[in-house]
Amino acid sequence: MRRTVVAIDERECTGCGLCMLDCPTFALEVCDGCSRLADDRCCDGGGACIAACPHGAIALAEREARPFQPGRRRE
Numbered sequence: 001m002r003r004t005v006v007a008i009d010e011r012e013c014t015g016c017g018l019c020m021l022d023c024p025t026f027a028l029e030v031c032d033g034c035s036r037l038a039d040d041r042c043c044d045g046g047g048a049c050i051a052a053c054p055h056g057a058i059a060l061a062e063r064e065a066r067p068f069q070p071g072r073r074r075e
């Protein structure tokens with residue numbers, strides 16, 4: 001299904017990991033120096049992580065993603 005989820009700009013991301021701390025479902029992970037959405041089922045598209053990024057690297061975008069599963073947290 002198409003829905004709004006987080007989108008990381010790899011050109012701007014420094015891999016600092018601050019966004020991970022503000023995601024309530026631990027949907028993000030830093031891999032090879034860049035944050036990415038590790039489990040799209042955990043992303044509610046609410047954008048709570050956007051303000052955490054000091055580099056403006058986070059936005060929301062509509063794309064193909066699995067349905068959001070309320071209560072799910074990435075292990």
Ligand code: SF4
Nearest residue numbers: 023043044047048049
């Ligand atoms: S939009 Fe919300 S659920 Fe998705 S990665 Fe950001 S803080 Fe986590």
Ligand code: SF4
Nearest residue numbers: 013014016017019053
């Ligand atoms: S807070 Fe911004 S710069 Fe830091 S890892 Fe997350 S997206 Fe990348």
